Amino acid sequence: MKLQLHPLQTEILFNAGPVPITAEVVTTWVIMVTLVLVSWLAMRNAHVRGGWLQSTVEVAVEAIGDQIKAILGADPWPYIPLLGTLFIYLVFANLSGVLPDVVAPTAHIETPAALALIVFFSVQFFGIKEQGLGGYAKRYLEPNPLLLPLNLLSQITRSFSMMVRLFGNMMSHEFIIAIVLFLAGLFVPVPFMLLGILIGMIQAFIFTVLATVYVGGAVSATEAK
Amino acid sequence: MTIEMLSIIGAALAVSVGAIGPAFAEGRAIAAAMEAISRQPEASGTISRTLFVGLAMIETMAIYCLVVALLLLYANPFVK
Numbered sequence: 001m002k003l004q005l006h007p008l009q010t011e012i013l014f015n016a017g018p019v020p021i022t023a024e025v026v027t028t029w030v031i032m033v034t035l036v037l038v039s040w041l042a043m044r045n046a047h048v049r050g051g052w053l054q055s056t057v058e059v060a061v062e063a064i065g066d067q068i069k070a071i072l073g074a075d076p077w078p079y080i081p082l083l084g085t086l087f088i089y090l091v092f093a094n095l096s097g098v099l100p101d102v103v104a105p106t107a108h109i110e111t112p113a114a115l116a117l118i119v120f121f122s123v124q125f126f127g128i129k130e131q132g133l134g135g136y137a138k139r140y141l142e143p144n145p146l147l148l149p150l151n152l153l154s155q156i157t158r159s160f161s162m163m164v165r166l167f168g169n170m171m172s173h174e175f176i177i178a179i180v181l182f183l184a185g186l187f188v189p190v191p192f193m194l195l196g197i198l199i200g201m202i203q204a205f206i207f208t209v210l211a212t213v214y215v216g217g218a219v220s221a222t223e224a225k
Numbered sequence: 226m227t228i229e230m231l232s233i234i235g236a237a238l239a240v241s242v243g244a245i246g247p248a249f250a251e252g253r254a255i256a257a258a259m260e261a262i263s264r265q266p267e268a269s270g271t272i273s274r275t276l277f278v279g280l281a282m283i284e285t286m287a288i289y290c291l292v293v294a295l296l297l298l299y300a301n302p303f304v305k
Contacts, residue, residue, distance in 0.1 A: 067274075070270075070271075070274070071274070161285045161288075161289075164285070164288055164289065164292055165281060165284065165285055165288055168288035168291050168292060169284075169288070172291060202277070205277065206277055206278065206281040209274065209277065209278055209281075210278065210281065213278065
């Protein structure tokens with residue numbers, strides 16, 4: 001946990017050539033390396049009767065697959081690489097803010113913006129792949145061609161709201177802890193930090209569920225809301 | 226009144242007024258979900274998943290207000 005009192009500014013650690021590297025980017029790299037390493041270690045020698053690490057990873061992936069299947073009502077495995085990775089990364093990113101001297105990458109607007117853009121383009125990609133370009137484009141003319149601007153607008157606003165929801169929740173939580181620390185003292189923010197763990201898990205869940213609902217709406221033959 | 230003072234008042238108003246509606250809405254949604262779960266406990270999985278998504282949608286309104294408040298406080302375009 002590292003407190004910053006400006007929600008839109010980021011702390012620049014060092015410059016790689018002309019590109020400034022912020023603390024959040026380094027945190028993201030560490031999370032990426034950890035996840036890749038754990039996945040590689042778990043699946044390096046995959047057996048039918050695997051070890052404890054392989055079994056743990058398999059249970060986690062199966063659980064995510066079951067949840068996504070319950071939402072989509074269809075075979076979830078084409079979408080697990082995107083949605084499962086999204087969920088696991090978000091859990092780690094949101095909970096990394098609990099560690100001392102680490103800023104959660106999702107508590108600054110750039111990471112949620114990137115994730116929302118990924119979801120936005122993936123929804124279009126899966127929709128076109130599943131229904132063809134014409135079939136997917138026709139989706140925007142339903143129920144009436146007059147609603148085309150509104151359909152386009154809803155695509156943009158829902159991505160925007162995904163970004164703002166994740167950013168707002170994670171950032172406001174850090175803010176509340178900073179304010180309570182200033183007002184009350186050392187040990188008073190501890191319950192708020194416990195609440196932050198819950199908030200991080202729930203926001204990761206909500207982001208993934210919404211991405212699943214949007215993908216499901218794009219790939220299913222009938223219009224979702 | 227300078228623009229800074231007006232921005233602070235505007236930010237406080239945006240959050241305080243904007244939190245009322247979503248708070249009522251979330252309360253009603255949770256009450257309805259509780260009633261549904263108590264009537265039909267076997268459907269609690271589906272109900273709570275839908276509840277979470279719905280709460281996220283409702284909460285968005287409050288977070289929009291928060292974003293407006295933050296823009297007023299930290300990225301106000303009218304303050305030099």
